[in-house]
Amino acid sequence: MTAGISIAEYLFRRLREAGLNAVHGVPGDYNLRLLDYVIPSGLEWVGNCNELNAGYATDGYARIKGIGAIVTTFGVGELSAINAIAGAYAEMAPVVHIVGTPNRSDQQNGVKLHHSFCRGQPGDYRIFAEMYEKVTVAQENITDVGTAAAQIDRVIRECLVQSRPVYVQVPMDMVDAIIPGTPLARVLDLSPALGDTTLEREVCDIILDRMKTSSKRFILVDVGTSRYGLSAQTDQLIKATGFPTATTPFGKGIVDETLPNFHGIHGTVGPHIFTSYVDSCDLIMNIGPAHSNVNTYYFATVPKPEVTITIERDTIHMGDRTWSVSPQRILRRVLETLEEDPLPKAVSYPDLPNLHQILQSLPPVNPTSKLTQDTFWYRMSSFFREGDIILTETGTASNGSRDFVLPKNTTLINSGIWLSIGYMLAATQGAALAQRHLSQSDNPLSKGRTILFEGDGSFQMTAQELSTIIRQKLDVIIFIINNNGYTIERLIHGPQESYNDVASWRFLEAPSFFGAEMADPSYPVYTARATTWGELGGVLARDEMRGGKGLRMVELMMDVMDSNDTLRLMLELWKSKKAE
Template identity: 25%
Template sequence: MAFTVTDYVLARLSEQHVDTLFGVPAAYCASLFDEAGAHGIRTVVTASDLEAGYAVDGYARMKGLGVVAVAYGVGTLSMINAIAGAFVERSPVVVVNGGPSVPHLNNLKNFDVLFSHSTGRPDTDLSAYKLVTANAARAEKVSEVPAVVDNAITIAIRRKRPVYIEINKDLWGLTCPRPAGSLSRANPAAGTEKQLAATIVGLLRAATSPLIVVGTEIQRYGLADKAAALIAKLGVRWSTALIAKSTLVEQGNGWVGVYNPPHSAPTAANAVANADLILMLGCVFPGGYTTLVTNGTNRIISVYDGKVKIKSGAKQNAEIGALVTELVTEAAKAPPEPVPPGVVPPTPAPATGPLTYRQVFERVGAVLDDSWIVIPDTSLGVFSAANLPMKKRDMFVCGGVWASIGYSVAAAVGVSFGSSRRPLVISGDGGFHMTAQALATMARYGRNPVVIVIDNGIYAYEQFILDKAYFSNPGAQPKPYVVLSDWDYVKFANGLGVQFARSVDTAAAFDSALAAAKASNAPALIVTSADAHGLPAELP
C-alpha cells in the first residue's frame, strides 16, 4: 500500500506522541480524519472551529504538542483567535490545513473564479497565520512536503509556539517518501549560559531581598525540577505568574503566592514590591505587569524567548534549559540562605448561607485534591482562582495573558484527552456563552469535566473595567451592553447530552452538587447564582 502525503504528516505527529486530532472535517483536509486511526491517532470532532482551537491548545499544554485541522477559510479564520492565544502563551499547536490546488489558484489569477471559501486572494489563510504562529508555510508539490512538515513540527517543539502547515488539497493521496530519521527536539545552547549563570547567581546572592518569579516557559520546557532545585539551593523567596500556577508545588520555605497584578494576594504583592532583585524566569508579561517592568528596570533580570536581560543591560542570547542547568550548578557552590516558611492557604469558612463569589472559590478550594486540574476562565473570578490551594504540580491551566473569554470550557475538552486529571472549569456566564456547545463534545466522547458557571447575568469583568462603582451601589444599573441573555442552563446542558446539570444558590447546595458531580464520573454542569453587584474578595 502506498505511503502518501497524508501518511507523512500523521506519521511525523505520531512520532512526537500526538494521539488526538481535533477539528471540524472538510473536503480540504478530510483524508487526515480518514487515515488518522491507522497511525494510532483518534479524531475528536468539535462543535465549532473555535472550540477546536481552544481544545488543541489545552491538549498541547498537557502533552507538549497538539494537532488541529478545520476547513480552509471559514474554519481557519474562525479558529485564529484561539491560535493567537496559543502563540502568546507558548502552546505548541500544529495547524494542518488543506489549501487550494494549482488549478484553483490559476483560475483565480486568470479568470477571477473563487475556489471554495476563498476571499479572492491566493494566500489568505497563509498570510493570516503568519501573524499568529512561529512558522507558516505552504507545500504545493509532493517534493516540498517533507521539508515543510519537518521544519514546522521542529519549530513548534523547540519554540513552544503554534505553527501552520498548508498543503495543496490535491496532494494528500499522492505517494510520498517515508520520514527519514527523527526530528531534533533540543534547542542548541548559545554558549553564553555558564557566564550568565555566574553573573545572575552572584547578583542574587548579593541582594538583600531577592525573589524569583517562575513563568510559563519553565513548565513548557520541562524545567520544573531544575527550577525547584535552583530555589532550594539559593534559599530565596519565590512566586509564579498566573499562567505558571502549580508549575511547582505551592508550599515550602519561601513561597509567597501567585503574582497576578493588579490584584495579587498581599503576600505576593508585598514580596515583589520589597524585592531589591527579581529574577523573572520564563515569564510572559501581560498588561498587569506594566508598572513593575517599566519602572523596575534596575532590579529585574528577565529570562524568556531565548534571551536574557540583566537590569538595564542589552539582551543576550541564552537557551533557557542550558541556562537553568548552569544556574543550579552555580547555586550549589554555596549554602542556601534561610527564608521564611511559605504562605499557608486560609481554612475555608463553613458552607452556610447564600452563595457569594468568595464562597464559590472557598468551597472549590476545600475539595481540591490532585485528581483535579482547575481551568478558570477570564472573568472577575480569575483573581480568586490564582489563590486556590494546589497540592501538586500541573493542576492549573488558564488563558491568563491572551485573556479571551470562553477559553476554559473548550480547553477542558483538550485537557481531558491530554491529562489523567479531571478538568474542573470555573467560568463566568459571559465566557460560558462563547463556547457552551463544547458540552456536546464532552458528552459525545464520554469526557468528564465538571463545569461551574458563575451566573450573575452580566459581563462583570467588562463592567468592572468600565465603571467599578456599580459594584458598591446595590441600586446601580449595569451598562446596557454588558447585560447577558437569560439562559436556562440546566435545560441547555440536558439538550446537549449532559445529564448532570444543577443550579444552586446556597453554599451547602453547592457542596452537595460538587460531591455528586465528582462521584458521577460524567460531564457535569453546576450553575451557581451570584449577586450581579458581588465581587471576589481579591477585588476592591
C-alpha cells in the same frame, strides 16, 4: 524505513511521534481526503461543532499534552479558527494548524472556487495564508514531493521549540502524493543548538555570584516557565535556594505551591500585597515573563530591571547585558553547582503571606447564607486534589482563581493576555481528552480530574462544545457561575446597561439537550444548583463530585455585582490611574 509513504500519512505520523494522540477540527470538502488518514495513522479524530471551538480545544489539549493539531478547510474554515490561533500565539501554545486547500492547478490558474473571493486571480489563494503569517511562527505550503518531508519536519520542530502555532497548507492533489519514508527513521531533533560552553560557564558564574552576594532575593515565576520547558528546573531552584517565590496570575499553578517559601501571587491589592518587600530586593529572578497589563496589575509588579535576572526562551538578561544562551543548560549548571556548594540557609520572611495559613484562618460559614465570592475561591481549594487540571474562564472566575491554594502537581489553565471569553469550555474538552491520553503514563495529571469554572455569559459563547464533551464521554466537572450577565464588564463600566446582560438559560438542562443519556451508567451525568454555602457543601461532599466519572455540572447562583475583593480593588486602582 525506505518504502514510499503518502504526504498525509507522513504528516500525521510525525505529529504522533511528537506526542499527539488526537486531531481536532471540522470536515470540509477541501480537507476530506486528508481526514481519511487521521485514524489509520494511530490518531483519534475529534470533530468539533465549529472551527473556532476546535481551535480553542486544540489549544487546551496542547497546554496539557505539549502539542495540539487542528484541521480545517480552506478560507471559511481557517478564518473561523483564526481567533483561537491568534490566542495560542499570544499565550504560547504549541498548535499545528493544517489547512486543506484546492488543487494546485486550480490555484495557479485562479479558478473561481467556493470559499475564495472568486476574483479569478491566482494571488487570491495566498490571501488567507498571508493572514496566518501574522499569528504563526512558521508556515509551509506543501506543493513539492521533493521538499514535503523537510517542510513538515520544520514546522513541527518550530511549533515545539518556540511553543507557538504553525500553519501547514496541503492541497487536495498532494494528500496522496508519495514521498520517501526514510526521514521517519530519524527522530525529530528538538534539542537547542549547541551553545558556547565558555559563555554558558561565564553566565552561570555571574548568576551564582549574584545569588551569593545579594541579601534580599525573590523568584517570580511566569507563564514562559512552562512554555519553555523550565518548570521542573524552576521547582528545583526554589527548593535549592529557599528564596521567597511567587507567581504572576498567568504563572499560577506552574510551581509547587506547597513549598514553605512559596507565597502566592505577586500583586498590589488584596491578600497578595508584598510589593514593598519585592521593591527592597537586590536580586529578582524573573523566569518566563509575560508583562501584559492584567498579568502585572497594570504594570505595577514588573520587576526593576537593574536588580533582575530575566530568563527568556533563549536569552538571559541582567541589567543592560543580554546573552543568547540556553536557559535549560544554564539552570542545569546552576543547580549542579548548588548541589555541590549550597547557599547559606535563607532567613525566614515572616512578613510575606502564607497561603495555607490564610486558608486555615477563614471563619466557618453560615450554611443558610448566600454564596459570595469574597471567600468562595479560597474555600474551593479544599475540593482540589493532586493531579487536577483546573480551568478558569476570563472574568470573575479567572480573577478569583488567584485565591486558589493548589495541591502539588495540579495545573491551572487561565488566560493572561488574549482573554477571549468562551475559550475555556472548548479548552476543557481538549484538556480532558489530553488527560485521558495521559492515563497510561506516570504523569501525575493522569490521576486527577478536569474542573472548569465558567461564567454564564462565557458559557453561552461556546455552549455547543458541551456536546463534544458528551459525545467523547469525557470526565469533566463544570461550575457555572450564574450572576446574570457579564459581571466583570459591569464592574468596569455600565453596571446597569443592557449590553452587559445575557439571556436567561436553563443551564442544568443543557446535558440532556446536547445528547447526554441521563440514565446511562457508562457515562453518568449529575447536575445540581447551589445558592447557599450549605447547599454547596452538600454538593461537594457527594461521591459523584469527589471522584466519580462522567459529566458533573453545578450551577452556582451569585449576585449580579458580586466579585472577590482582589478584582474589585484592582479595577478601582485602574480607574483611579486612568483618571489621573
